[in-house]
Amino acid sequence: SQQGEEDPQALSIQEGENATMNCSYKTSINNLQWYRQNSGRGLVHLILIRSNEREKHSGRLRVTLDTSKKSSSLLITASRAADTASYFCARYRDGNKLVFGAGTILRVKS
Amino acid sequence: NAGVTQTPKFRVLKTGQSMTLLCAQDMNHEYMYWYRQDPGMGLRLIHYSVGEGTTAKGEVPDGYNVSRLKKQNFLLGLESAAPSQTSVYFCASTPGTGYNNEQFFGPGTRLTVL
Numbered sequence: 172s173q174q175g176e177e178d179p180q181a182l183s184i185q186e187g188e189n190a191t192m193n194c195s196y197k198t199s200i201n202n203l204q205w206y207r208q209n210s211g212r213g214l215v216h217l218i219l220i221r222s223n224e225r226e227k228h229s230g231r232l233r234v235t236l237d238t239s240k241k242s243s244s245l246l247i248t249a250s251r252a253a254d255t256a257s258y259f260c261a262r263y264r265d266g267n268k269l270v271f272g273a274g275t276i277l278r279v280k281s
Numbered sequence: 282n283a284g285v286t287q288t289p290k291f292r293v294l295k296t297g298q299s300m301t302l303l304c305a306q307d308m309n310h311e312y313m314y315w316y317r318q319d320p321g322m323g324l325r326l327i328h329y330s331v332g333e334g335t336t337a338k339g340e341v342p343d344g345y346n347v348s349r350l351k352k353q354n355f356l357l358g359l360e361s362a363a364p365s366q367t368s369v370y371f372c373a374s375t376p377g378t379g380y381n382n383e384q385f386f387g388p389g390t391r392l393t394v395l
Contacts, residue, residue: 180321202381213285213371213386214324221381259323267312267331268339269373269384271323 181276190247192275194260203243208257252281282307285387293393294362302357302390304372311377313355317368362394
């Protein structure tokens with residue numbers, strides 16, 4: 172079963188707008204990772220946030236982590252058509268196993 | 282570096298047939314993983330390996346076998362394919378243990394079982 176759940180399941184926005192995706196999880200974490208999957212392709216790692224961090228930036232990406240609420244959010248600013256993809260949060264469990272949520276499908280319309 | 286490669290890219294099987302999916306990585310990574318992805322779902326772990334000669338079960342191992350005879354290769358076998366195994370299969374690798382390791386993914390194999 173999935174250990175993380177993203178919402179919304181799908182998001183459609185206009186180019187230039189910001190996109191926010193949320194991830195909730197059930198148990199404690201050491202860190203949380205976000206991945207992107209373009210249609211028909213493998214996943215690509217975007218960013219990792221450690222449990223002692225509250226916010227992290229990478230280019231147009233901003234990730235926040237609230238361990239008290241067991242949730243994380245991924246914000247993509249000034250979205251582009253090329254950002255159209257599925258986005259997944261993931262965390263390690265039992266040391267070796269990365270567990271993924273069901274993902275958010277983002278569509279950026281130009 | 283090619284990164285993580287998967288062979289084949291597509292395959293159609295009939296129920297009961299067998300096949301092997303090959304994953305290769307050229308990054309000298311210790312850990313390798315096989316996942317399946319079904320529509321509307323994230324990735325689910327089938328089997329994984331923490332080093333040459335080792336394998337372990339993941340979340341959904343039934344109907345699959347794996348082998349890691351060489352460090353750079355991780356094979357996923359289906360002995361008797363079933364329609365429920367229709368899916369997209371992804372291989373991934375990571376340098377080693379540690380919660381800060383990102384996983385590097387292959388492009389996937391799309392398998393259809395009729």
